[in-house]
Amino acid sequence: MGEARDDKGRRPLPPLVARPDTQVLMRGFDPRLSVGSARPAVFRSSTYVFSSPEAAERAFAVALGKVEADPDEDVELIYSRLSHPNAEILEDQMVPLETGASSAAVFNTGMAAISSAILTWCKPGSQLIYTVPVYGGTHMLLYELMRDFGIQPIPVPAGDLDAMASAIAEAGDLRMVLIETPANPTLRMTDIAHAAARARERSDPPLVAVDNTFLGPVFQHPLTLGADLCIYSATKYLAGFSDMLGGVVTARDPELTRHLRATRSMLGNILQPDECWLLDSRLATVSLRMNKQSKNAQRIVEALRGHKNAHRIHHPLFFEEPEQQRIYAAQCDYPGAIFSVDLKGGKPMAFEFLRRLRITKNAVSLGGMESLACHPATTTHSEMNEQQLAEAGVTPGLVRISVGIEDWRDLAREYADALNAL
Numbered sequence: 001m002g003e004a005r006d007d008k009g010r011r012p013l014p015p016l017v018a019r020p021d022t023q024v025l026m027r028g029f030d031p032r033l034s035v036g037s038a039r040p041a042v043f044r045s046s047t048y049v050f051s052s053p054e055a056a057e058r059a060f061a062v063a064l065g066k067v068e069a070d071p072d073e074d075v076e077l078i079y080s081r082l083s084h085p086n087a088e089i090l091e092d093q094m095v096p097l098e099t100g101a102s103s104a105a106v107f108n109t110g111m112a113a114i115s116s117a118i119l120t121w122c123k124p125g126s127q128l129i130y131t132v133p134v135y136g137g138t139h140m141l142l143y144e145l146m147r148d149f150g151i152q153p154i155p156v157p158a159g160d161l162d163a164m165a166s167a168i169a170e171a172g173d174l175r176m177v178l179i180e181t182p183a184n185p186t187l188r189m190t191d192i193a194h195a196a197a198r199a200r201e202r203s204d205p206p207l208v209a210v211d212n213t214f215l216g217p218v219f220q221h222p223l224t225l226g227a228d229l230c231i232y233s234a235t236k237y238l239a240g241f242s243d244m245l246g247g248v249v250t251a252r253d254p255e256l257t258r259h260l261r262a263t264r265s266m267l268g269n270i271l272q273p274d275e276c277w278l279l280d281s282r283l284a285t286v287s288l289r290m291n292k293q294s295k296n297a298q299r300i301v302e303a304l305r306g307h308k309n310a311h312r313i314h315h316p317l318f319f320e321e322p323e324q325q326r327i328y329a330a331q332c333d334y335p336g337a338i339f340s341v342d343l344k345g346g347k348p349m350a351f352e353f354l355r356r357l358r359i360t361k362n363a364v365s366l367g368g369m370e371s372l373a374c375h376p377a378t379t380t381h382s383e384m385n386e387q388q389l390a391e392a393g394v395t396p397g398l399v400r401i402s403v404g405i406e407d408w409r410d411l412a413r414e415y416a417d418a419l420n421a422l
């Protein structure tokens, strides 16, 4: 048998095997569609010219779900609220970054991603389980908006296996289990695989959605643990420079993404072309940035450990409960770059600590290359009442720090000085 050759006598190339950090630079973008440019053009157009009325009819039939596109069919674009080239490029690039994902949908904020997912699958009379603590904005969405639409939120303490199992077993029309892990701002973790397995035991399994903003897509892979959807505030690590807002949902099943995009078309919350372009240039460095930030944070918390003016430091490497340690070891590759310090002396000391920072900025948000610190009880989680704050472990002395890419020794010095001065 002779060696295989193509019609020009050349040996065929071996199949290309590429890892996520390589694939993110290879996928989604065809330079021929951007006049040969090495970076995608920004297609700011709001509407697209059809090649024929038949092509327009076909594009609408596919968009409305009346017919399936053929696998290799090039369905024409319609109107940018539905989709546009920069969203398609970005969505294709997200897929290799998220282990286990088949598809992605981009939104104009993380809250748009979360609310669109809920509105796609929950209806009046539905129940939704969520883990506590949860980001304050998500808490507000569930109680100030979704509850009025007849969607009942059911809180479950993060990391409580029995409470999660019985909540899933006992709920009525349970449509979604929304897990934020690690939780904002205490970093308590929830076992994703356990919740997904319990969800599948129901005759009408709810979707399991994980807010993966704190550790994903680099250090935690919920879709490989049985979750159906992974949700991001792309504003944070994905964008990485505190200069844009965005949201992403990745899914194991492309059918789920199709439904989500239909909701997005109706709500009109797709990410704009310029922002998609900006975000897709950031994806290639997300693992570089997160690795550096996580190492920085680890060195800093080790340097601050046991400080006399702090009750405790919340960081995955300092988990005291065996169950929290087990979950961390089972589902996270590295601890990430957020930690919270619970200061002795409550709110006055927390405020004084923040006033003493010069490198770290007193701002909400996280995941940017610059370090940020905030007081969750009076900012990100301030819509919660005292009981809810206490249940969530958001104490008056808690300060949350998002570690950036600065030299960790400067940050460790700054936090030690601020702690010493209290």
Ligand SMILES: Cc1ncc(COP(=O)(O)O)c(C=O)c1O
Pocket (backbone or CB within 6 Å): 109, 110, 111, 112, 135, 137, 180, 184, 211, 213, 214, 232, 233, 234, 235, 236, 245, 246, 247, 365
């Ligand atoms: C865990 C988490 N999820 C969602 C959000 C909301 O994201 P966005 O501000 O992009 O809407 C945030 C914002 O801080 C967050 O921390």
